[in-house]
Amino acid sequence: MRAREPFQFATAVYVVRIGREEATTLLELLKGIETCTDASIFNHTFQSLGRHHFLTEGFSNDFAQWALTSSNRHALAEQLASLDIRDYVSMAELRSDLRRLLFEYCEENPREAAQAAFETFYFCESVEQRVPLRLEAWTLEEFRDAIREVGHGTLQFHYITSRVRLHLRTNDFSHWLSKELGLRNLARKIDEIDIYTNTLDSIRTTMLQLIGKELGQ
């Protein structure tokens, strides 16, 4: 089957801009989350997961990591780490839930909330530069071949950060497979791959296995 519109592969590269906000207590972290830019929330969640994709246990986002290693607040860290970025299509929603979890913890634990952490949390922003690649797929076979050869930046752009761009609860790959090739089951299975317990390479491997099955290989 041939799509009406091809899948156009692109990648995104980032530089990190150092922000103005910083936090040495949980209360300051809460304040920073309330006031920092969307680009900062993105940097410390979506983008951070991509930078650390090879850690298949113990890492979810920068806020949870700081609560764990610098503030020694295991329960809070667990809650912050439990936020799944796949559930969010806007930074406002994600910020709201991060804020709620921190606010509730600080309300219930006022003494801990004001205690100085071992290291400062520095809010930073991701500055994105999108780069179109001269690579497109019209069929599932071409799509498979392209998935084999693209880099981590491309996988991250289309599979992880695409939700924020599309404002849809799916990723670019699944969106195209479903819309253009009518492969809804394959699209769903690809969307269900756990980005927290897989590396970008193992996500690629799982995708290729699923596509292989679809192609009867």
Next chain:
Amino acid sequence: MSETQVQTEARVSTLDDYAGVVGTAEIAELRALAAPLKGRSVQMVNSTSVGGGVAEMLIRVVPLIQELDLNIRWDVITGGDEFFAITKAFHNALHGGSYDMPDESFQTFLAYTEQNRARMQFDCDFTIIHDPQPAALIEARTNRSGHWVWRCHIDLSQPNRRVWEFLQPYVNRYDVAIFSSPAFARRLPLPQYLFYPSIDPLSEKNRELEPECVSRVLERFHIDPDRPILTQVSRFDRLKDPLGVLRAYRLVKRYFDCQLVLAGGSASDDPEGGAVLAEIQEAAGRDPDVHLLNLPPWSALEINALQRASTIIIQKSLREGFGLTVTEGLWKKKPVVASAVGGIPTQVIHKCTGLLAYSVEGTAYQIRYLLSNPNIAARLAEWGHEHVRENFLITSNVRRYLTLFLHLLR
């Protein structure tokens, strides 16, 4: 070509050579990123062409950016012993130490800056000035056509006020500043970016070595390959706390029959190395298991072999820029125990890619823990290697520069 312009080595690795390490896709993405920048001119300026992390990085980055069809050159400022004594004092003071030089030293610094300004040309689309030594060259900016970037590789979080108040007016005139960690940045009236430094996986210091080569180096330095080897590689500099490493080793030695290797050298802009080495020699006494190796700048192969032979890599710095020797250790799949200072926590994510320590005793404890738990050490080392591949290789550094250039042109 000016007399201060650096010629990078004749045989350098090409972009395609890196495909085996980072994959062909990453290289293709670099080429796509660079395409809109074809023909743009870039000038890198620093204070030494030999020794130290900045020079090592530039030696590799410059040819790669050139291969991507940008017109790049690398200039090194010149100065006598007097100038480099002042810049070394600046360096220590900006790391938080005292500044005991007379007021005239600032004028001397500016006089050498003026000599360099007169000798060099500044006509590029992007001028990247590395570190404080050439920072005042911003005086050479004559129009707004090119973008001026100050790349600060050192920790400016607690600078000596006298030195910083002298330098800051110059820094404020740049378009953007780049730091190796957000913790190093200052409140400045210009955008500040985070660039991690990088290592070259294909360089003599980091490439794969045959086991025989590693064995030969150990034999040459009389190091026993059959007992644990704890290694710190860094310049002989008090900020690297070599005496603290020695004390940590002695605490570990009570429980493990290990050896300590302190391998270093000195850069052409560091006049203090000899005195620090003498202090360590005196403290080490006649312990045959302490190996103090004062290596010349051309010892990349030896450093590589020593790191690969090590059981654990230590970096117990009191202050640190980024800590490229940590990066090198992680890349070689070695468990790392390091101080939580400067850029080290960015590399050593505690209990994920290595172990952090905050004291001599803590350093000794973490070393003992890893020696007792080799499986955990191996897992940390594996993830540490991936962390470097993803974030701290030279190709990532090239990507960041290209991305920043594109962003500045928006």
